[in-house]
Amino acid sequence: MTVLVALAYLVHPYLIAPSGVLVGSGATFPQAQLEAWMSSFNNAGFPFKVEYVGKGSGGGQSDLSAGVVDFICTDPPLSSELWARLKERGDLVEFPFILGAVVVTYNLPGVDRLRLNGSVLAGMYMGYIRYWDDERILALNPGLRGVLPHREILLVHRSDSSGTTFLFTSFLSLSSEEWRRSVGRGKLVRWPVDELGRGLGGQGNLGVSQLVMENQFSLGYVEWSFALQLNMPIAELSGKSGDFTVPTVEGLVEVADSALRILDRGPEDDWDGDVDVLLETAFSSGYPLVGWSHLVFYRGDGRILQWLSWIREEGTTVPGYAPIPDWFWEEVLE
């Protein structure tokens, strides 16, 4: 009897109208945006639901390689090698679909304005800038002398393979020759501070945000929206010009617009290297840590296109992101 009930339960999804699932995974960079879209889309009466597991860009690419999901999001595009390999399996498409920014956030009671640049951040994550009241930090923040405590800095970073890390370490490499040589950039790097016992690893943007919020005197990097939604302080950063700024929606769109024009690529193309163009454009114009996330999937599943059209028409952009320029969307949806 019990067994029959059990079997009935296990069979029931096959009996009632089977609602399909469009399964995606990958970057946590666009996760807040995707969750908002999914939340409305899944209640809008479509014959299928969308499910997204944020596990890092690397996790998404790993799932796509293993062939266990319908679509993935990844901040750095597939490498040329992976793109070529996966393209052989079917009609693969890839394009940036949402803009965002990486921000540096921190947990310092009483400090609501902090200025940092790439070389100081590199020094912190290398470990030789050890205390909050280091002269190199004070040089950028003369007003904070006596306010910044003589406490060790706890540096939070991602423990999974992450596009946010890729953007952040690319920025550090652009700003610091020493960082470029000794650590370099990647979705997963060897953090010098870990070996000094002053690093802390978190899973996803969520994990990093939580660790920064819970640990006093810590600093970490997350996608802009997480800092906004959680009311976390955002450090002002400077690029080539030396002006300190925080990200703005207009700024992001402007940077993306010129980067897309320089790149001149479409969904059928290999996007490898596009982050460099985007970052260099941002680095020389305003807020230096601009990023975007790519959507990657095999064409042929009509559901994805249906979902994309819905996003284009009804999806609203969550604070902390900026929409991809309209003309590019139009090109894509063709």
Next chain:
Amino acid sequence: MRDWLRPVLASAALLILLVLGAMILFLTYKSVPVLSREGLSFILDSGWIASEGGEEYYGIAAALLGTLYTSAIAVALALPVSVSLSVFVVEMAPRKIRTVLEGAILMMALLPTVLYGLWGLTYLGPFLLRYVMCPLHGSLGWFPLFSEEPKTGNTILTAGVLLAIMITPYMTAIIKDAYSSIPREYREGLYALGTTRAEAILVLLRMVKSSIAVAVVLGLGRAAGETVAVSMVVGNTMGISISPFRPGYTISSLIANQFGNAFLYRLMPSALYGSALILMGISTAIAVLGLWLARRWSIKWRI
């Protein structure tokens, strides 16, 4: 006709053996690339260098040491507690309390591990940071173990204490069974000699020291394999240090963090299967040792 049952039963038994065999084979097979490329330095070196297309290098020394360190802390803390708990339950607790305690111990053994993790993250970590690590660093900071300035609750120590809590019921079950099965006559004989209760208990404990050894060994094995609760509190960073106040990694939490993105890289799946093989090797070696001891001294227990 008579024995149609045997083949049915035997095939179930064989199926289990096959699955186990397949598991071992798969793990070994999948570990070959990393082991043949890196050899011993895979476990002697530390570093987790992932790169698509470029040079990859994986050394799990930090995680391996983290596993051993957290397990050692766990057993060191759990041992006196489980011995005391066993003695208290058998020797000192009134009947009613004994039943309650036995229930609580079984409950601890079976409690969903993720609940331990959530609790460790929310309560244990902050508690240890504030009331254990900071005071120890403040008063005994010259001692190398405590010299690190505590900065977070997610540390090797927190993982070790959480593991100690999780393995206490297992170790208690083994010690308690042995302790309670000492024949009455011994106890009465001891009291007849005029010993105090404490002296009697110490003599009786000496009689079950083999069980205590088995409990230590099996507790160590449990602690080494635990994943979910540990990865929630250990801090997940690669570094080698004797300071228990630092964040660290264990092999199982390394797997929990990295397996999701492993297939993006050429060698990382192999490195993780290799780590799993080594983790399994450790647990198995410990378990075999424990079971061998148990058999030699004919110790029995449940759970």
Next chain:
Amino acid sequence: MADMRRLKNAVFLSVITSLALVGILPIAHITGAVLYNGTKALIHAGPSFLWRAPGDPSTGEIGGIGPAISGTIALLLISMLIGFPLSFLAGVYLHEFPQSAISRILMPATNLLLEIPTVVTSMFVYLVLVVPMGRFSALAGGVALSLVMLPYVTTHVREALDAVPVDFKEAGYALGLDRAKVLFLVMLRAARRGLITALLMAVAKSVGETAPLLFTIGGSGEIGYLGLGRPTSSVQLLIYRFAASPFPARQEAAWGASLILFLLFIGVFALLRKAQRGP
């Protein structure tokens, strides 16, 4: 001298007592924390916590864990349907043919299986089920859980049957019954209590483990059980993921979910205690 001994005795006994208390304290605190935080979350979220999907965390809305509950039930059933019969039969085999070649390997093998870290089981199932099927799935999760429960059930079944007095079996054979009849008509009935323990142990393992689900079921909490071959969510994994979220709404949902998991566990546990201790 005698005073010294008495003092030592008193000190020793109080050390034992306080260490025993320390040992029991965490479970009391965990229980309290789960009940307190969980109830608070449930009151905040309302009864729809049990059937709604998780809310949008940025709005502070808790929503619910309905999909995860439906997934956990399905995973429990799948793992029981696969794992219990298999390990039951193996346990019977170990009891009936303890001297056979298979038993001699299987006996230590179950002990070995018991010691395999459950995260390794998850990696194995990922390789043999998830990748070939091209999907994270409820089936993969169920198989991983059933692998975890195998050694516990096998051992308990064997012990339960071994504990039945040998007279029962001999009486059965004396009546001219064959092995199967003796087993089903006599032995299983006599060993009923132990078998129920084995069954409940399997359930406790199935709801207690999270690591086997890490790389097998794939769901994040949005989708419930939608069929064997589809991804699903589970309460355990949802707690693991939501606990690491900075959003208060997610943390509350994690505590609410742990209360649900705890109540489910306590139900099974109470039955298990009852079965162990007799009427």
